[in-house]
Amino acid sequence: MTNLLEAREIFAGYGEMEILHGISIKAEMGKITCLIGPNGSGKSTLLATLFGLVKPRGGKIFFENQEITRQDPRHLLCRGMAFVLQRRSVFPQMTIVENLQLGAYLRRDAKIRQDIERVLSLFPALDKKRQLHAGALSGGEQRMLELARVMMLNPRLILLDEPSAGLAPKIVDSIFEQIYDLNQHGVTFVIVEQNVRKILNVASYGYLLAQGKIELEGECTELQRDSQLVKAYLK
Amino acid sequence: MYETILNGLLLGGVYALMAQGMALVWGVMNVVNIAHGALIVLGSYLTLWAFQYWGLDPIIAMPLSMVALFVFGYIIQRTLINRVVRAEIFFTLLVTFGLEILMMNLMAWGWTVDPRRVNPSYSFSGFSFGPLTIPLVRLVTFFVAIAITLLLFVFLQKTQTGRAIRATAQDLDAARLSGIPVVQIYGITYGIGAALAAAAGSLMAMLSSFTPYSGGPFTLKSFVICVLGGLGNAWGPLVGGLVLGVVEEVSSRWLGSTYRDAVSFGLLVLILLVRPSGLLGRRE
Ligand SMILES: Nc1ncnc2c1ncn2[C@@H]1O[C@H](COP(=O)(O)OP(=O)(O)OP(=O)(O)O)[C@@H](O)[C@H]1O
Ligand SMILES: [Mg+2]
Numbered sequence: 001m002t003n004l005l006e007a008r009e010i011f012a013g014y015g016e017m018e019i020l021h022g023i024s025i026k027a028e029m030g031k032i033t034c035l036i037g038p039n040g041s042g043k044s045t046l047l048a049t050l051f052g053l054v055k056p057r058g059g060k061i062f063f064e065n066q067e068i069t070r071q072d073p074r075h076l077l078c079r080g081m082a083f084v085l086q087r088r089s090v091f092p093q094m095t096i097v098e099n100l101q102l103g104a105y106l107r108r109d110a111k112i113r114q115d116i117e118r119v120l121s122l123f124p125a126l127d128k129k130r131q132l133h134a135g136a137l138s139g140g141e142q143r144m145l146e147l148a149r150v151m152m153l154n155p156r157l158i159l160l161d162e163p164s165a166g167l168a169p170k171i172v173d174s175i176f177e178q179i180y181d182l183n184q185h186g187v188t189f190v191i192v193e194q195n196v197r198k199i200l201n202v203a204s205y206g207y208l209l210a211q212g213k214i215e216l217e218g219e220c221t222e223l224q225r226d227s228q229l230v231k232a233y234l235k
Numbered sequence: 236m237y238e239t240i241l242n243g244l245l246l247g248g249v250y251a252l253m254a255q256g257m258a259l260v261w262g263v264m265n266v267v268n269i270a271h272g273a274l275i276v277l278g279s280y281l282t283l284w285a286f287q288y289w290g291l292d293p294i295i296a297m298p299l300s301m302v303a304l305f306v307f308g309y310i311i312q313r314t315l316i317n318r319v320v321r322a323e324i325f326f327t328l329l330v331t332f333g334l335e336i337l338m339m340n341l342m343a344w345g346w347t348v349d350p351r352r353v354n355p356s357y358s359f360s361g362f363s364f365g366p367l368t369i370p371l372v373r374l375v376t377f378f379v380a381i382a383i384t385l386l387l388f389v390f391l392q393k394t395q396t397g398r399a400i401r402a403t404a405q406d407l408d409a410a411r412l413s414g415i416p417v418v419q420i421y422g423i424t425y426g427i428g429a430a431l432a433a434a435a436g437s438l439m440a441m442l443s444s445f446t447p448y449s450g451g452p453f454t455l456k457s458f459v460i461c462v463l464g465g466l467g468n469a470w471g472p473l474v475g476g477l478v479l480g481v482v483e484e485v486s487s488r489w490l491g492s493t494y495r496d497a498v499s500f501g502l503l504v505l506i507l508l509v510r511p512s513g514l515l516g517r518r519e
Contacts, residue, residue: 051412077414089409091402093467102402105395106414149413 003062004029004157004188005050005081010059012049019045021212022059025190026205027157032179032189034199034220037209038234043192044086046209047159050190051083052076063157077106082150086161086192090142090149092135096126099134099145103152115152122185123148123178140171144178151182158182160191164198176202196234200224238367239484245369245377247480249438252380253453254460254472255387256431262466263404263424264320269331271457272450273338274429278304278436279353279445280346286353293353294379297437301430308429312422320421321407335450342447350444358441376438383434387427388469400424452496459503 005027013019019042027033035043048054050061052072061069063079073083091099100119104112120127123144129137134145143163150158163179164172172195180202183189193199200206200220208216208223208230216229223230257271278300285296315334319327360371391397403410403420410417439445439453456479464475479499486498 073412074414074416077412083412085408085412089406089412091405091409093405094398094401098398101395102398102410102413102415105399153414 002029003027004064005190006062007046007050008060008062010046010049010056010061012045012054012056012059014045014054018057019212020049020056023209023212023214024059025207025214025217027188027190028205029156029188030183030186031205032183032191032203034203034206035190035192035209036194036196036199036206036230036234037215041209042212043209044161047083047161047190047192051081051159053083074106077153077155080154080156081159082153082155082157083159084146084150084161084163086165088139088142088146090134090137090145093133095133096120096130096137096145096148099149100152103149106153112152119148119151122151122182125174138171140167140175143167143175147178147182151187155187157188157190160189162192162194164193164195172198196230238369239488240481241364241367241369242373243481243484244477245373245480246442246484247477248377248380248384248473249435249442249476250456250460250480251473251476252383252431252438253435254457254464254476255384255469256428256435257454257457258461258464258466258469258472259387259400259431260425260428261461263400264316264421266316266319266327266331267324267458268316268425268428269328269454270334270338270450271331271428271432272452272454273335273342274304274308274432274450275436275439275453276342276445276447276450277307277338278433279351279440279449280342280436281433282437282440283346283351283353286355292355293437293441294375297379297434300433300437304433305426305430307426309422309426311429312425313418316425317418317421335454339447339450346447348446348448350446351440352444353440355441372441376441380435380438383431384469384473387431391469396420396423400427452499455496455503456499459499459506462503462506 003026008024010020010023011018023046035046037043045054049056052070055070060067063081068076091102097116100116101112120130125141126144126148134142137145163175176198179189191199191203200223203220206217206220206223207214253275257268260266260268281300281303282293282296285291285299286293315330319330358372361368362371362374391401399415399420402415403417407417460472460475460479463478464471479502482502483495483498487495
């Protein structure tokens with residue numbers, strides 16, 4: 001049981017305001033770890049801190065047992081970490097293929113073209129529309145494209161912020177299937193999610209965040225059994 | 236009349252090139268570059284230099300002054316303009332206006348304020364086109380301008396750096412999260428903007444005389460063209476430039492050339508009243 005990512009006692013915030021008050025989490029290699037919690041509890045801030053976008057005031061972060069605290073996103077991308085934002089973040093006036101080419105920006109090898117085909121074969125929904133502008137895609141397809149784009153660097157760990165937000169239930173299912181699929185291909189995930197019932201089915205370990213602290217953690221099967229407790233915190 | 240319109244189109248092609256650099260910088264980093272005209276004039280002086288001292292044809296000198304201004308622009312962006320990227324419009328205007336004044340004064344000091352012009356051997360030949368006669372320089376400058384516009388388009392569409400520039404304009408955070416070094420991209424974008432200004436300056440040097448203070452009208456024209464055509468892609472400024480060229484030629488035939496610069500200003504006011512999003516731009 002190895003931890004791909006580990007954060008110890010993270011303190012972070014914006015300006016004077018401290019949002020995270022000593023948070024420790026681990027993401028086991030090959031598994032899906034989830035973060036749940038009410039609005040404004042600091043879930044997105046935690047992901048941003050893990051990815052070097054928010055600089056922590058205290059605590060340490062490790063990736064593959066090497067310290068990465070305060071490294072910038074470019075370094076982390078090169079090391080095999082990726083981050084998909086909570087809000088939509090495709091390049092709207094570019095085609096799917098161009099979006100994927102940009103996902104490979106840090107690569108200098110000659111195999112990018114082949115890799116676009118490989119990634120598109122993982123995302124059949126996008127394959128058919130490869131020459132369409134990303135702005136013309138549905139919300140679910142844009143989410144898929146964001147995932148596909150980060151896959152161009154072959155990350156071992158993807159931080160994913162609310163993949164299901166704003167999508168119809170049927171689409172949400174297909175997104176989770178896609179995540180499950182990528183996980184089967186060996187990608188480790190840390191996922192922030194509001195749809196607690198769904199994510200506890202997919203993930204193996206979970207943390208419940210409230211007001212910048214971990215209030216509850218455990219195997220997702222246990223958390224499902226404690227659903228009353230989980231609900232109480234989410235109110 | 237046809238001759239006037241044709242002349243306007245030929246001039247408009249150069250105007251379009253003149254505006255491309257401003258449109259690029261504006262669209263990508265939300266900086267309205269008041270110093271753009273001064274960069275064009277600097278390009279004219281570099282071309283004049285190469286012509287006087289080395290006897291280089293302006294078209295041959297153009298790539299050299301483009302490279303020089305690319306480097307200059309990159310350094311200016313990293314040291315100065317980067318402080319106001321995506322800042323409030325007031326600060327971007329203040330900084331680039333200051334840069335314009337500084338450049339104007341340095342150019343006046345270095346080259347005096349005497350009007351100059353670059354006249355290569357072919358500058359007084361005409362070209363017959365059926366019943367129409369067109370000055371050869373207009374034809375040459377037009378085709379060179381269009382060629383550079385096409386090169387710009389291909390660069391933005393087909394190279395990874397070009398894509399990164401467009402990506403940075405479309406979603407800054409997403410660009411950063413894809414590993415695009417956005418600060419460097421801003422520097423390159425401003426450098427390209429300056430290089431395009433240099434190209435336009437080389438061509439304008441053959442079309443009309445210039446002084447260190449000619450930059451103002453160039454900035455105004457570029458601004459009008461950006462507003463006319465929009466900022467989204469290289470075609471907007473092309474259309475805007477052709478329109479401005481024709482309007483200017485036609486109106487200066489009716490009104491006399493004294494009102495040349497007033498015409499672009501009038502056009503600007505008209506466009507802002509009728510179509511605030513530009514001719515090609517979508518309505519918000
Ligand atoms: N860029 C920022 N600058 C200042 N404060 C911020 C910033 N981003 C978030 N905050 C504040 O930090 C707190 C935590 O926000 P965060 O986005 O991390 O919560 P969240 O758990 O992701 O919420 P949600 O479920 O709504 O996405 C909130 O009070 C928010 O207002
Ligand atoms: Mg959030």
